[in-house]
Amino acid sequence: MTRRVAVTGVGVVAPGGVGVPAFWDMLTAGRTATRGITLFDPAGFRSRIAAECDFDAAAFGLSPQEVARADRYVQFAMVAADEAIRDSGLEPGAQDPWRTGVSLGTAVGGTTRLEHDYVRVSGEGERWDVDHRRAGPFLERAFTPSVLASAVAERFGVHGAVQTVSTGCTSGLDAIGYAFQAIEEDLADVYIAGASDSPISPITVACFDAIRATSPNNDDPEHASRPFDARRDGFVMGEGAAVLVLEELEHARARGVDPYCEISGFATFGNAYHMTGLTREGLEMSMAIDTALDHARIASCDIDYVNAHGSGTKQNDRHETAAVKRSLGEHAYRTPMSSIKSMVGHSLGAIGAIEVAACTLAMARGVVPPTANYEDPDPECDLDYVPKTAREARLRRVLSVGSGFGGFQSAVVMSRDGGRSR
């Protein structure tokens, strides 16, 4: 018998507000959290804007020791996981820790801390043979990204498979997808799954400047992230985390929990085309969508909402529009498709998980989040992007897609049949 995978807890750290209530309020209001960078002085950079989290680790219960030991992106994940576990009602020790896993994605891991300490040990880029005596404590925990999943697993006493996933900007979808597969295959009953990134640092801003991937709209940051709009000019970097509790459906029912929804299908493919470039046709993303739908045994015409990758680069949005049309056919024109990156920016590896969190809430609450800043249609992007204003709708079948550097294309299908609204 096929094992089904339920979502029973959600936690979010996003720009514009930490925690699910603030996140949902922002999405449904269509507010944007993009602004001038404050985490460092961005003078001299091409793109000087980002969607930053106003995050006070101490206010969310992290001790000074935890803060010293954990990078910002790990702190985000711990806080999001705390909220998700609380929300799920799982009691520590009440389930088999060896049948509980962690699968968390990150694209760039500890680069912010790595850069911070690099500046000290190199004398601001003076020397190649950097001075190890000037390195700060816990630097090794910035070096290896496996710290992310490890830190969350330690926090909750997990003893099953614990894995960090790092497929660039599809990390979040893939980490959730892998957890879904592991539960489905009876390797575990419960997974803490999601993703986190805190990439807003000089080196990451500079590397996207170098390929003109980010928006230079520094004079109007709150309107700079414009997915699908004819005047879009690149993505706006973001940061944040989302963590879900995934649980085998009968396991959730046995403890009397009414799930938000189910993860029903997942697939990922490479485009083998270009590390950063995308084709106009979107064949491989379309193949990911088709395969995920097939896995979920859901017909494309039953999709009620598409949560887009919608990064706001010229090529991404037309690539993705083509892919969705290829998979959904005429139904694509009747299906709302929005990008929350218009509001919370593009937090690289984290965003896929934040988007799945948004889908989870959208299904449970019957509301489609909008694409903020959408004003001027682009002839190549001719679907219903839910401009500016959230929309009420009954959502039973939802698709979330992502594209990442490396050519990776991923799709997650979610479904909800009845259940309590939350």
Add this chain to the structure above:
Amino acid sequence: MNIPAAERRTVITGLGIIAPNGMGTDAFWKATREGVSVLDRITREGCDGYPLRVAGEVRAFDPGVMVEERFLVQTDRFSHFAMAAADLALQNAQLRTEEMPAHRVGVVTAAGSGGGEFGQRELQRLWGKGPSYVGPYQSIAWFYAASTGQISIRGGFKGPCGVVASDEAGGLDAFAHAARSIRNGADAVVVGATEAPLAPYSMVCQLGYPELSRSEDPERAYLPFTAEACGFVPAEGGAMLVVEEEAAARARGAPVRAVVLGHGATFTRSSRWDRSREGLARAIGAALERSGCAPNEIDVVFADALGTVEADRAEALALADVLGPRAARVPVTAPKAGFGRAYGGAAALDVAAAVLALEHGTVPPTPRVTDVCHDLDLVTCRPRGVELRTALVLSRGLMGSNAALVLRRPEGEI
């Protein structure tokens, strides 16, 4: 091949090895079989001023010979290794991927630290000169997914692409991941891990690991399972392998080298090596169960061999817990004592070594180790000829992961 997922078995058909003790299968096996140690003082530029003196360097590697210039300039040394190793593996498997549907060939790598040398160079440009000096490839060279992406693009492989980052143990998890891709419909996956952690800033980052060997003597720096164990020696390099769906591999007459039977993974906290006893034992138990294999079928163990007394003891006890009284008679080995631990690459190299051991009926020795202080049959000094059918490969990550993988010689070929 429309075979039910449960019956789609994963077999290894190609090995691509870039190791400190040899590049390519023949050179690697010769050095490994003979127990040669290549651990030495570190010579990479700018790396000689740290309290980390000894490592396993891949000195014979000339990237320009193996990888096209346009891919070299876009990538870090860890991806150079990965692309070269993938080529070797594909040649070894004689896999004509251009004749296969592109979406049925996938790529999975494990990554422990990404493109550190490339990243340091770009950080130096940014902080020494200014933001506009950062080059266009920083965005695709430093991140952990670089090798998977480049192998996919360079080979035209459009199947499932994955990157796991559970440090050393990730090297085994990658094989579980590839086997899942095969079950779900891929016909072939290029899978493994390569690392290049020997750049100055990467070395500084590793100095925080309490398990790191700070010995200055290459002969004594990495002596797992001895009373003198003083930590592990890092290394660069690794292995990429070709795995295929068994029926597809046999249909094309491919050389089936080994069957990937089962994998298990657990977590027992970072730096809590005492707890890894239970963690490893449970990972082994899960791997055996999924393999449909009894503990007494294990013929050889490729140990994690971290090289601290506490971690080695936990591993020896875990084997005793699983194998019972037979544990003292099952040959255990750790070839990596001769070339170091290349993080995720170490586990991938162990898989390659296990395949070669099964083929040759030979357990390679643990270089430089003589006086074993734990209760296990560690193969030392010289290779041991013995009929081998089933191998167990173990790996632990510094952040707390434990993994086990069971490999078997293909049926009818003993």
